[in-house]
Amino acid sequence: MNHIVIDDIRRVDLNLLVVLLALYHEQSVTKAAERLYLGQPAVSGALKRLRELVGDPLFVRQGSGMIATPRAETLVQALTPLMASLHSHLFDVPVFSPQTSVKTFRIGMSEWVEQWVMPKFLQQTYQDAPGVYFKVVNVDPYTARDAVEEGIVDVAISLDTISTQETESVQVRNMGYKTVWSQAQMSLSNPITLDEFLSKEHLLVSYRNASSSQLDQYLAQQGKSRRIRYVSPNFSSYPLLLNQQPFLATVPHGLAVIWQQNYNLTVSDVPVDYEDIKLCLLWHKRQTQDPALSWLLAHLQQAMNDGLGHP
Numbered sequence: 405m406n407h408i409v410i411d412d413i414r415r416v417d418l419n420l421l422v423v424l425l426a427l428y429h430e431q432s433v434t435k436a437a438e439r440l441y442l443g444q445p446a447v448s449g450a451l452k453r454l455r456e457l458v459g460d461p462l463f464v465r466q467g468s469g470m471i472a473t474p475r476a477e478t479l480v481q482a483l484t485p486l487m488a489s490l491h492s493h494l495f496d497v498p499v500f501s502p503q504t505s506v507k508t509f510r511i512g513m514s515e516w517v518e519q520w521v522m523p524k525f526l527q528q529t530y531q532d533a534p535g536v537y538f539k540v541v542n543v544d545p546y547t548a549r550d551a552v553e554e555g556i557v558d559v560a561i562s563l564d565t566i567s568t569q570e571t572e573s574v575q576v577r578n579m580g581y582k583t584v585w586s587q588a589q590m591s592l593s594n595p596i597t598l599d600e601f602l603s604k605e606h607l608l609v610s611y612r613n614a615s616s617s618q619l620d621q622y623l624a625q626q627g628k629s630r631r632i633r634y635v636s637p638n639f640s641s642y643p644l645l646l647n648q649q650p651f652l653a654t655v656p657h658g659l660a661v662i663w664q665q666n667y668n669l670t671v672s673d674v675p676v677d678y679e680d681i682k683l684c685l686l687w688h689k690r691q692t693q694d695p696a697l698s699w700l701l702a703h704l705q706q707a708m709n710d711g712l713g714h715p
Contacts, residue, residue, distance in 0.1 A: 416457065421483055423450040424462070428480045431469040500695040502533035509536065509700050512543035512551045512560035516609075516639045517683075520658035521561065525707035544611040544637075552686050559700060561708070562686040572689050574701075576708045578680040581619075582660035587670045589650040596652075598628075598675040605633035607642050607653040619654060622678040643667040656681065683708060 426436040427447070437447040455462055460475040472480065513521070518540055529536065543551045548562035552571050567573045583596055585604075592600050608617060615635060623629055633651065636642075642653050643663050654674055655663070664671045685704060691697045 417453070420450050420454050420457070421487065423447055424454055424476070425480060425483065425487065427451065427463055427470065428472055428476060431463075431471065433470070498693075498695050500699050502529070502536055502699060504535065505533070505696070506535040507537070507696060508539055509559070509696075510539045510541055510557045511700075511704070512541045512548055512557035512562075514544050514561075514611075515542060516656060516659045517561050519639070519662055520656070521704070521707050524710055525703060528703050528707060546611060548686055552688050555688070558691065558697060559685055559687040559704065561704065562684050563681055564686055565682050565684050570689060571686055572692060573684045573686045575682050575684045576705050577683050579683055580657050580680045581654050581674050581678075582657050582671045583652055583654045583674050584646060584660050584663055584669050584671055585650075585652050586647045586668075588647070592670075592672075594670060595673045596675055601652065601675045602628060602630050604650065604652045605631050607645060607651050608632045608635045609637065609639055609642075609655075610635050611637055613637075619674075619676060619678060622676055643669065 423436065423440065426439050427433065430436040430439055433447050433451070434444055437444045440447065451462065458475060458479070460473055462473055462476040462479075463470040464473065465471075522538075522540065526538075529538075541551065541557050543557065543560055543562075545563045548560040549564055549568075549571060551557045552560050562573070565573055565575050583601065585592060585596075590604070592604075602623075608615070610617070613635075615632060620630065620632075634645065639655065639659065642655070643666070645651060646653060646663075646669055647667060660669075660671045663669045685701055685708075687697060687701070
């Protein structure tokens, strides 16, 4: 690749190149001025500056018109595709064609969100975007924004509803929680009662090594507590544990339905009334006008709304 000398390029007025092309095609200062909607003195002045810039007369008189010098011919041949490309990049509306594009998207999400939303998402996009690839990056509610700001992911599914100077957040939907257990391990009412809920041992997912959650804070406000027997940063082993031991797990509704379908677990309303989670799409504002990202956001939003676990 030829080295671009910025100090040389900055001396070039792009309008001079437009004048050069017009003079070449019209072979007349007067006709070039008419084509460019400029006065004849302005075109003559531009030609003078071009001659000084390249050190060549560029055009010489021939009869009633002008003929290009070899230097002008070379410049026009080189500039024509460059100017056409520049015009295309400046004025053509960018498009993204999933059928023909080859691209990899990096999507940040937590483990349970991947279980819930990605099967539906891939079902939507697998056939329509054969050259589009997806890389899931594990982020939790505490690291999603950093991953977006640092360019680690193109978009994150997050619980963060706040937009900043750098990032845009759009809330897609709310989701409540469900309590899950194996009926083979213990026979409980459905919906489970609060007394039953508090009498059993629980599994807890914690992203920051905490031994309690928002649910426990709500219970504490009522003067109650539950027994947490096992804490993990991941949900993946919990269906197996529930089928082996008499545990309860309180998880997002979408995940609970998947576990019910695939692991024969029982799903119940939680006997404690507390807030739903707000599921959002989070991306960097510099990508807001990118048609590829718009395509990705639309399909993620559809999968999140069509996915299991609608309130």
